[in-house]
Amino acid sequence: MQDSVIYMNNNALEILQKYWGYNSFRPLQEDIVASVLSGNDTLGMLPTGGGKSITFQVPGIALGGLTLVVTPLISLMKDQADHLAERGIKAACINMGMTREEVQKTYDKVIAQHYQFLYVSPERLHTQMFKNKVPYLDVRLLVVDEAHCISQWGYDFRPSYLRIAEFRSFLQQECPDKPLVPCIALTATATPEVVEDICKQLKFRKGYQIFKASFVRPNLTYTVIRTDDILMQMVNLLTDRGSSIVYLRSRNRTERLAEALTVNGISATFYHAGLKPELKQERQEAWMRGEINTMVATNAFGMGIDKPDVRVVIHTDLPSSPEEYFQEAGRAGRDGKPATAYLIVNGEARANLINQINDAYPERRQIRMVYERLAYFFKIEPGLGFNSTFEFDIYKFCGAYHLQATMVYNALQMLTMAGYIRFNEDPECYSRIMFVCSKETLYHIDRFDDDCQHIISALLRCYPGLFADFQKFSEDRIAKFVHMERSDLYQKLLLLSRNHIVHYIPARQMASIYYCRPRLDIDEVTIPHQLYEDRKKRDEHRAQAMIDYAYNDDECRLNKLLRYFGETPHDTCHKCDVCTGTTYQPWAFGNE
Numbered sequence: 355m356q357d358s359v360i361y362m363n364n365n366a367l368e369i370l371q372k373y374w375g376y377n378s379f380r381p382l383q384e385d386i387v388a389s390v391l392s393g394n395d396t397l398g399m400l401p402t403g404g405g406k407s408i409t410f411q412v413p414g415i416a417l418g419g420l421t422l423v424v425t426p427l428i429s430l431m432k433d434q435a436d437h438l439a440e441r442g443i444k445a446a447c448i449n450m451g452m453t454r455e456e457v458q459k460t461y462d463k464v465i466a467q468h469y470q471f472l473y474v475s476p477e478r479l480h481t482q483m484f485k486n487k488v489p490y491l492d493v494r495l496l497v498v499d500e501a502h503c504i505s506q507w508g509y510d511f512r513p514s515y516l517r518i519a520e521f522r523s524f525l526q527q528e529c530p531d532k533p534l535v536p537c538i539a540l541t542a543t544a545t546p547e548v549v550e551d552i553c554k555q556l557k558f559r560k561g562y563q564i565f566k567a568s569f570v571r572p573n574l575t576y577t578v579i580r581t582d583d584i585l586m587q588m589v590n591l592l593t594d595r596g597s598s599i600v601y602l603r604s605r606n607r608t609e610r611l612a613e614a615l616t617v618n619g620i621s622a623t624f625y626h627a628g629l630k631p632e633l634k635q636e637r638q639e640a641w642m643r644g645e646i647n648t649m650v651a652t653n654a655f656g657m658g659i660d661k662p663d664v665r666v667v668i669h670t671d672l673p674s675s676p677e678e679y680f681q682e683a684g685r686a687g688r689d690g691k692p693a694t695a696y697l698i699v700n701g702e703a704r705a706n707l708i709n710q711i712n713d714a715y716p717e718r719r720q721i722r723m724v725y726e727r728l729a730y731f732f733k734i735e736p737g738l739g740f741n742s743t744f745e746f747d748i749y750k751f752c753g754a755y756h757l758q759a760t761m762v763y764n765a766l767q768m769l770t771m772a773g774y775i776r777f778n779e780d781p782e783c784y785s786r787i788m789f790v791c792s793k794e795t796l797y798h799i800d801r802f803d804d805d806c807q808h809i810i811s812a813l814l815r816c817y818p819g820l821f822a823d824f825q826k827f828s829e830d831r832i833a834k835f836v837h838m839e840r841s842d843l844y845q846k847l848l849l850l851s852r853n854h855i856v857h858y859i860p861a862r863q864m865a866s867i868y869y870c871r872p873r874l875d876i877d878e879v880t881i882p883h884q885l886y887e888d889r890k891k892r893d894e895h896r897a898q899a900m901i902d903y904a905y906n907d908d909e910c911r912l913n914k915l916l917r918y919f920g921e922t923p924h925d926t927c928h929k930c931d932v933c934t935g936t937t938y939q940p941w942a943f944g945n946e
Contacts, residue, residue, distance in 0.1 A: 365416050366384075366387050373415070380404065380405050381567065382398070382567050383409050385565050386409040386538070386565050387409055387412055387413050390495065394562055394563045395537045395553075395563075396536070396537075396539070396564075396565070397553060397562070397565070398538060398539070398540045399540075399541055399542070399543075401542055401567060401684050402542045402680075402688075404567055407434060409540065410423070410538050411438065411443075413495060413538075414471060414494070415470060419494035420469060420493050421471050421493075421496075421497060422474065422491070422496050422497065423471060423472065424474060424476050424496070424498050424515075425474075425475070425500060426500055426512055426514075426515075431447040431474075431475075432447055432449070434447075434473065435447045438471055443470055444469040444471070445470060445471035445472070446463065447472070447473035448460055448461075448473070448475075448478055449474075461484075464491070465487070468492075475514075476512065476518060477514045479521040480520075488524070493535055495536060495538065496522065496535050496536070497539075497540070498556065500540075501540055501541040501544075501556075502543065502544050502548050502552070502677070503515045504539075504551070504556065505551035505555065512771075513771050513885070518555075518556060519556055522556070537556055539552055539553075542680075542684070543680050545677075545918065545920055549564065569916055569919050569921055570912065571684065573693060574683070574684070574687045574695060575693070575695070575927065575929040576695050576911040576915065576930050577911065577931045577936075578697045578698075580904075581698065581700065582700050585614055585618075586618075588600065588611075588670070591696060592668075595665050595666050597641070597648075597661060598665060598667065598668065599649050599651060599655070599656065599666075599667045599668070600648060600667075600668045601653060601668070601669045601670070601671070602652060603652065603710075604671075605626040605627075605628050605652060608624040608625065611624070611650050611670075612648075612650040620647065621646050621647040621648060622646065622648040622649070623637050623641070623646050624650045625638065625650070625651040625655045627654040630861075632830060637649070638655075638659070642659070642661055653678070653682065662688040663688075663691070664685055665694070667682065667683050667686040667695045668696045669682070669683070669696070669698070670698050670699075671703065672699060672897075672901065673900060674707065676900055676919070677896070679697070679900065683695035697903075699905075703904065704901050704904075704905065707900065707901065708897065710897075711890070713761070714767070714890075715890050716768070720761060720765055721768050721769060721881055722879045724757070724761075724765035724766065725769055725774060725874075725879050728867065731754065734873045736872075736874070736875055738872060738873055739872055740870075740872040741868075741869065743866050743867070743868045744866060744867050744868075745864045745866055746864060746865045746867045747864055747865075748865065763779075768886070769879075771885050773870055773871070774870060775868060776867070778866045785827055785829055785859065786826055787827055789820045791855050792821075793821060795855075796810060802849075805838065805846055806850060809838075809846055809850070812832050813856075815835075816831060816832065820856075902914070910927050910933050911927070911930035911932055912927040
């Protein structure tokens with residue numbers, strides 16, 4: 355057994371060199387990989403940009419069979435699967451944006467072609483279709499990404515994560531002749547309470563290993579600036595500083611701030627979840643190439659984006675927790691060169707955060723009322739609606755019932771956590787297309803006009819692989835290629851789809867509501883104490899820790915963060931505003 359593990363470890367380094375071109379692992383990566391290859395359940399805590407994906411992708415290849423990756427981030431699972439495929443590693447993902455036919459085809463492909471990685475959401479593990487496929491999936495490793503989501507002490511608790519341990523038991527029952535499948539859980543930020551809870555909720559087996567990297571980033575400086583003139587302070591910080599990110603909580607404010615920065619000579623654009631997919635990709639790529647220096651964004655931006663030369667990250671609103679702040683600030687300086695994370699707050703920031711926490715918890719009667727109104731809105735009778743998805747315009751809904759959008763949004767979040775519905779607020783979903791006829795058929799099509807012929811030629815020229823699988827594509831690109839209006843192109847694509855030449859799935863530009871269970875009467879809808887009172891209390895604790903970080907100058911900024919995450923500081927950073935004595939407070943405030 356020992357010889358086998360040594361061989362596996364050596365093989366892991368060869369895999370790292372072959373597919374990633376690295377000659378050695380980063381600190382802790384090798385320890386985590388060795389633990390997984392030894393069959394241990396393993397918890398790895400590496401900071402943002404610390405190379406978490408390597409710690410499961412390398413052992414996944416070394417172990418053979420299929421590595422099943424559970425993640426809540428649809429955009430990230432797509433990106434990681436694409437990046438693996440670019441390296442010649444067979445990877446696929448299944449997400450909510452896919453049709454039942456697409457899901458079935460993906461399963462069949464993973465099984466028949468012996469794929470190495472499959473990315474799924476935690477909800478997917480408990481669907482009957484997935485359970486039926488488990489005996490045919492040679493699962494050798496289970497990965498739980500964003501593992502803090504499993505802990506009710508965590509800042510981003512997802513109830514669906516609580517059933518992963520149940521799936522582990524199901525996996526063993528369905529495949530009793532196979533060795534126990536090890537589990538690796540990964541997160542960037544976790545307090546000691548969350549670490550303990552992750553291991554408990556995933557039912558880690560005896561002998562499990564925990565690896566935690568220090569939260570200290572020597573090249574990254576944390577600084578708080580308190581000022582009423584936030585715009586000019588940002589202009590000063592961003593002038594001639596290279597690549598940067600500015601985080602805000604409001605979509606509308608990202609647009610206004612990006613415009614104001616541009617007027618003041620800063621190369622800037624904005625990004626939020628409400629933008630069309632093509633525009634988001636265009637702006638992200640321009641920022642990645644350095645054509646635009648500053649990205650003004652909500653927290654929809656940054657996850658899974660590996661840009662090493664970000665010199666400045668600025669927050670102009672108080673994040674809801676130190677976990678959220680640490681993760682977003684950590685996107686600066688991944689290349690190891692000096693970088694700074696600025697938190698710029700005014701006199702209203704503290705009250706805004708407290709109000710935000712209070713708004714996140716509508717009264718129970720309001721939550722039940724929203725649930726009932728949804729049923730009226732979608733015309734769902736009691737006992738019906740299970741497994742149904744409806745496009746959802748929150749503003750149309752609020753207008754129909756004279757409701758306040760913030761209250762409705764937070765009620766939907768509560769109903770999602772309680773398991774009644776699943777509110778998918780991100781409309782991002784690229785249009786997809788594939789040819790469903792044979793290549794030979796295309797050469798004998800004479801029943802379509804010249805426009806359709808040109809469209810078929812353009813698709814074949816712009817997007818390879820359309821006969822093998824669905825491909826993301828841009829209607830605007832094809833319309834420009836064939837000199838056609840987008841609306842006319844849309845009709846032609848529908849015509850080709852109806853005639854079974856292509857399978858065309860237009861992008862969904864609205865949020866959606868999925869019913870996880872049949873519609874109940876309003877009196878049957880309950881919100882558990884742990885999801886409401888307990889969770890609110892923890893959110894208030896995290897918010898207070900963030901307020902303390904921003905408004906108290908009693909300790910080095912880095913050390914304050916380290917203590918929150920359970921790490922004992924050994925020295926001050928000597929660089930933050932507290933250490934250098936450059937704290938600035940233009941108004942009076944208390945330190946209560």
